[in-house]
Amino acid sequence: MRCLKLEVVKDLKYKFPLPRPVLVTCGLPYVNGPCHIAHLRTYVPADIFIRFLRKLGQQVVFICGSDTHGTPILVKAEAEGLTPQEVVKKYHKHFVELFPRLGIDFDNYGSTDDPLNHNRTKEIILQLLKNGYIYGKQLKLPYCPTCNRFLPDRYQKGTCPYCGAIARGDECDQGCGRYLEPGELLDPRCVICGTKPEMRETRHYFMKLTAFEEFLREYLKQMDGTENARNYALQWLEKGLRDWNITRNLDWGVEFPGEPNLVLYVWVDAPIGYISSTEEWAMKKNGDWEYFWKGSGYLIHFIGGDIIYHHCLFWPSMLKGAGYNLPYAVVASGMVRVEGHKFSKSRGYVLWVKEDYLDKGLDPDALRYYIASYTGHTRDLDFSWSSFGEKLNKELVGTLGNFLYRTILFAKKNYGHVPQGEVEPDVVAEVEAVIREIREGLDIYEFKKISDAILSLAAFGNKYLQENEPWRLVKTDPNRARQVTYNCLWIAKALQILIEPIMPEKADKLHKQLFGRVERNKLLSEVLKPLETGIKLGDPKPLFKQISEEEIEELSRITLERVSTAKG
Numbered sequence: 001m002r003c004l005k006l007e008v009v010k011d012l013k014y015k016f017p018l019p020r021p022v023l024v025t026c027g028l029p030y031v032n033g034p035c036h037i038a039h040l041r042t043y044v045p046a047d048i049f050i051r052f053l054r055k056l057g058q059q060v061v062f063i064c065g066s067d068t069h070g071t072p073i074l075v076k077a078e079a080e081g082l083t084p085q086e087v088v089k090k091y092h093k094h095f096v097e098l099f100p101r102l103g104i105d106f107d108n109y110g111s112t113d114d115p116l117n118h119n120r121t122k123e124i125i126l127q128l129l130k131n132g133y134i135y136g137k138q139l140k141l142p143y144c145p146t147c148n149r150f151l152p153d154r155y156q157k158g159t160c161p162y163c164g165a166i167a168r169g170d171e172c173d174q175g176c177g178r179y180l181e182p183g184e185l186l187d188p189r190c191v192i193c194g195t196k197p198e199m200r201e202t203r204h205y206f207m208k209l210t211a212f213e214e215f216l217r218e219y220l221k222q223m224d225g226t227e228n229a230r231n232y233a234l235q236w237l238e239k240g241l242r243d244w245n246i247t248r249n250l251d252w253g254v255e256f257p258g259e260p261n262l263v264l265y266v267w268v269d270a271p272i273g274y275i276s277s278t279e280e281w282a283m284k285k286n287g288d289w290e291y292f293w294k295g296s297g298y299l300i301h302f303i304g305g306d307i308i309y310h311h312c313l314f315w316p317s318m319l320k321g322a323g324y325n326l327p328y329a330v331v332a333s334g335m336v337r338v339e340g341h342k343f344s345k346s347r348g349y350v351l352w353v354k355e356d357y358l359d360k361g362l363d364p365d366a367l368r369y370y371i372a373s374y375t376g377h378t379r380d381l382d383f384s385w386s387s388f389g390e391k392l393n394k395e396l397v398g399t400l401g402n403f404l405y406r407t408i409l410f411a412k413k414n415y416g417h418v419p420q421g422e423v424e425p426d427v428v429a430e431v432e433a434v435i436r437e438i439r440e441g442l443d444i445y446e447f448k449k450i451s452d453a454i455l456s457l458a459a460f461g462n463k464y465l466q467e468n469e470p471w472r473l474v475k476t477d478p479n480r481a482r483q484v485t486y487n488c489l490w491i492a493k494a495l496q497i498l499i500e501p502i503m504p505e506k507a508d509k510l511h512k513q514l515f516g517r518v519e520r521n522k523l524l525s526e527v528l529k530p531l532e533t534g535i536k537l538g539d540p541k542p543l544f545k546q547i548s549e550e551e552i553e554e555l556s557r558i559t560l561e562r563v564s565t566a567k568g
Ligand SMILES: [Zn+2]
Pocket: 144, 145, 146, 147, 148, 190, 191, 192, 193, 194, 195
C-alpha cells in the first residue's frame, strides 16, 4: 500500500489521528434477510468515525462484507425452497445496493463465501493445527433419524442449560444470551420435523481456547475501544473458558482441511472475512493487506454489543495462535429497541431500512443523524417514529436548517457574495470549543457528543443572528451588517465541514449553496481558516424537510400493524 505509509503529525492531546494507517471493519451483516435498523446501529457510527479520521488526515481503509455460512441461511433456504447460494446472492446484492443509498462508503465489501476467504480460513486453520492449538475428539451429538442428519446450531431448539429459557443449538438468544457448545442444549428437537434426536458418535475439532486465558487477560486490559467490550469479555474470562468446538456436520461452509464431511463453525470464517475482504481491496486498489494484518497498521472493529464474546475472546485467540496482528480497539454499540420493545424480526419490532424508510422517500441523512445523536454509543437506542419526527423537526429543520437557510438567504439577497468582514473572537472561541468536543468524542468513540457539539454550533449561530439582527443593521449600520453576515457565513462554512461525516449528502448541498459547487473531504483544519470574501453565493434552499404529524402517525401505524400480525 504505497501511498498509505506516511506518518501523520501527532497532536499529543488526542488519541486520533493514530501515528500510522488504520483499518476499520464493521461486523459483517448475515445475509439471510434484508438490512434493518439494528445493522445501522453499527454501520452508521463506523462510517461517521472513518470520515472524521480522514478529516484529521488519518489514512483509513474501511472494510466489510457479507457473512454467508452457518445454519440460519440453510434453514431459510429450506423454508423458501432455494439453495443457500441463492439466498446469499439475493441478500448480498441487497446490501451492496443499499449501503450507498445511506452514504455508507466501504473501501471494499466482500463475501465470506469468496474463494479468498475459503483460502485464508484454511491457511489460518493449518497454522493453528501446526502450532498445536487445534485437536480432534470423538463426540456424541444429536442426530435426527427422520431427516437423516446431525442437527448443528439452529437445526435444533431446546432449553438453555443455564437459565431454562427456550434456546437455539448455539445460542440462548431469548434468555441469558450465552454462547452454547454443541451438545449442551437440553431436550433438543429437530426444527425441521420436530423429532426428538438420538445421540450419535462423530469426530469433531476443538480450538484450545483454554491455552489463551493468560494471554487474553493481559491483552484485554490494554485493548482500546468501548468499556462494554472490555468489561464483558473480562467477566466471561473470570468464569473460565472452555475449549471451543469449531466444526459442524454440514456441507455449507468452509471445509475443515482434510475432512470432507465437516465444515468450520460460521464464527471461525466470519471474522476471517475481515482479512479476505482486505485482501480483495489490496488486489483491486494495489494496496498491502499484510500491512494491517501482519505489519504495523492498526485494526479497529466496530461491532454490535451481542457479538463481544466472539470478537474479544475467540477472535484475538485465533489471531494470536496463527501469528496475526491483534485488534487495537473493539467498539461495541448498544442494542436496538423499536417503539419501546426489544428489537425482534419475528415479533415485528423491526424497521426495514429499504421498505420502511428509503422507499418511502425519507431522508437518509436524517436517519444517520438520528442514530448518531439519539443516545450514547454503548446504550440502547429505542427507535420510535415520534422521537424520530421530533429530532428531525426540532433539531435538523428548526435549528441547523433554519440557521443555514436564514444566513445564506440574507447574504444572497443583500450582497450576492461573501461580504467583507473579520471573524469575531467570541465566534472563533465557540467553534474551537466545538472542535475540541468532536475530538474528545472521537477519542472515546462517542458519536452523540460529536453530533450534539455540531448542533450546539448551529444553535449558537441562530442566537448570534437573532441578537445582531443584520436585517435592521443593513439600513442603519451597513458596515456592521456586512460584518455580522460574514460571521454567520463563516459559521455556515464551519458547519459544512463538520456535518459532512454525519450527513454527507447535506454537506454537498450546503457546499453548493455556499460556494456554487460541490467539494468533499475538506480537512478539519480548514474549519478555522478565514472565508474568502467576494465568493459568489449559490441558491439558498432549506436543507431539511419537516415531517408532519400525519406522516408520523401513518409510519407508526405500519410498524404496529406488523407487530400485531407477527408470528413470533
Ligand atoms: Zn428432523
